[in-house]
Amino acid sequence: MQRISAIFPLGLLLVACGDVPGESAGTDAGGDTDTASSSTAGEAAAITYWRDVKAILDAKCVGCHSPGNLAPFSLASYADASAVASALPASLMAGTMPPWPPDPACGTYLHDRSLDDDARQMLLDWVELGAPEGDPADAPPAPQAPEPLEFDIDLELPEPYTPTIAPDEYRCFLLPWPEEEESFVTALSVTPGERQIVHHVIAFAIPPEQAEAYRALDDADPDPGYLCYGGPSGGKINDGRVPWLGAWVPGGAPGDMPEGTGIKVQPGSLVAVQMHYHTYPGAGPDQSRIQIRTAASVDRVAVMMPFTNPAWVQGSEPMLIPAGEAGVVHSFAADVSNYLPLLFPDGGLQAGDPFVVHAAALHMHTRGVRGSLSLTGGQSTCLLDIPRWDFNWQGSYQLTAPVTVRPGDQLRIECEWDNTADNQPVENGVQQQPKDILWGEGTGDEMCLGIVYVTGT
Structure with a gap:
């Protein structure tokens, strides 16, 4: 291995x-x-x-x-x-x-x-x-139906769009944030318009001070929306501090955030909806929909924190998955507490403060077979372990007992892939041949990405 x-x-x-x-x-x-x-x-x-x-x-x-x-x-x-x-x-x-x-x-x-x-x-x-x-x-008593989520914001892509770049196209669409006061996202649901081609959806909150720069990206692209490989700006704007509002992946379901928490959005913001389309010939146009529940205040401000090795993303330390090999494992660990000010720019958390993990998710592509998120260093705690990865059943999992992370604890991610001939995807009826794979945005590339939903203590 x-x-x-x-x-x-x-x-x-x-x-x-x-x-x-x-x-x-x-x-x-x-x-x-x-x-x-x-x-x-x-x-x-x-x-x-x-x-x-x-x-x-x-x-x-x-x-x-x-x-x-x-x-x-x-x-x-x-x-x-x-x-x-x-x-x-x-x-x-x-x-x-x-x-x-x-x-x-x-x-x-x-x-x-x-x-x-x-x-x-x-x-x-x-x-x-x-x-x-x-x-x-x-017959048993009728099951108690869960209370339906009630959303107060309903957003839809501005017009139907059919992707033209194969095999993958990342396209962002800007939607105005309708609230006139500071508010907090406490639930989010994504309904893909054309499930056959929607690989994933991420909604970002573009802060007011960056809104014009993003509108310029939209105006410069003659098609609806604009290309955005890598992030909400496609690497054209420093978007490292643009917060995630939520995401959808195959198998994902609508849900609310942990009780008493929410993600802050300022009036005048934009919602940048990043659509990853896996283009298929003959697929219909997509016009996905996002529904959001907001609150005027929450007990604890939250953020969704993506976690991976930036050296894999940048290519300075390639996340190589050699052609024909099974059991290829990459792992990465870091103490992220010193970077909390980047996640909480309004001063909610300072470098070295403890924080709380409420939910965890993993993301890989089609050659993934196993993945895990854990805490090491000061404590040894398993946050999420997926022993049999299935691209079609991804999700975010809310811990029954949230975990406090303290300075000295390291967040650790590990992923395993099978890149042998028997584990290759089928494209247009033909099973693909193994090839060397690196980190990349396309479905034929791979990722090893963790997402944790965190608040202060």
């Missing part, structure tokens, strides 16, 4: 219920076998949809697997679930559904979608029994 480090100062057997010796459940006295799904009279099925399975599906699956939602089929009713029951075991056994990438050995997070062993075995046993329906009178 190649390892490169850097330092930067910046179930169970099925139980036949009520078996009679010499007979098996689901078999009548004449020896004819009934379908398990009709076993609602006489011998009851050991596990049924209404009594046992529906509650699991409602809690862990129906949020995506319901009519009109993003999953390819519904599990919202008995008819829906029984129709696809035979397809469920493969995903359940592999642990890929429901999708919950974090390793529970690292930590616990809010809104956990994962199945425990008992629930997984219950579903497997139900399928093995033939997906019995049971008695609707056994």
